Amino acid sequence: MATRPDPFRPPKRFDRDQVEFGRSLAFIDATFAIAATLLVVTLNPSDADWASWSRFLGDEWPSLLSFALSFLVISVYWWANHRLVAVLDTLSSRFVGCAVAMLAFVALLPFTTEGLGEYQDGGDGTVATVCYAGNVALVSILSTVLVVVSFREHLYRVQPTERELRAQLIDLADTPLVFLLSIPVTVLISPNWGRATWALLFVTGPLTGRWSARYAGRR
Structure with a gap:
């Protein structure tokens, strides 16, 4: 005799035609959008900074540079998430949980961006720099x-092979490694050298892209 499903227990998977799928994506996209918008509050010029171009650029260029960097970071990771979800057939509760954990650090980016712009040229x-690098790495x-969870829980429309997964992980490995590498460089040498490491x-981006394509056997 079939067991009657519990009406108060939510399903562990959400198909594309279910409203929960759309609500999960809407929450993810909204968090990225809000985090990108909140970056503008990291720009706080004084009245004197608006008096001349030399004063404005002299005082505000670190904050503007940090704003541009973080806006690029948020946009890149939103686009990566958008591309991932586009090839998924369903979402799982574990995927949504990991996505929420990622969004916690996306929402933290305006905070660490403000610190990066405020103290970019000082001893502090x-x-x-360490907080920002750790934030982006996380x-x-x-x-x-999220890519690994999607593979292990068979969320893809067309399930990739293990070789294709490893190739994608190679392609994704350079960013966290570079930002994590910049932390000891910052502490042991200087913040300027730590930030220069991000360059x-x-x-590494083009190199890992080529290596991953060769490993996967694609042109």
Whole structure:
């Protein structure tokens, strides 16, 4: 005799045609959008800064640079999440839980961005740089966890092979590694050198992309 399902127990999976699927995606997209919007509060020029271009740029360029960097980071991870969800057939409760954990650190980015812009040229820049690097690394790691969860729980429309999964993980590994590497560089050498380490992504990004494509056997 079939067991009657518990009406008060939520399902563990949400198909694309269920409202819970859309609500989960709406919450994820809204959090990314709000975090990107809140970056503007990290820009707080004084009345004197508006007096001349030289004063404005001299005082505000660190905050503007931090704003641009964080807006790019949030946009890139939103786009990565958008591309991931586009190839999923269903969501699981574990996927949603991991996504919420990732969003906690996405929502923290305006806070660490403000610290990065405020103390970029001072001696206290060590704390701000370490906190920001750790923040971005955690967003990146949890974003990668979503890919692994999707694979292990067979959420994809077309399930990738293990080789394709490993290739994608290779492609995703450079960002958290570079930001984590910048933490000891910041502490042992200087915040300026730590932030300069982030420029390695312009080299590691194309390299890991090529390696992952070769490993997966795709052109």
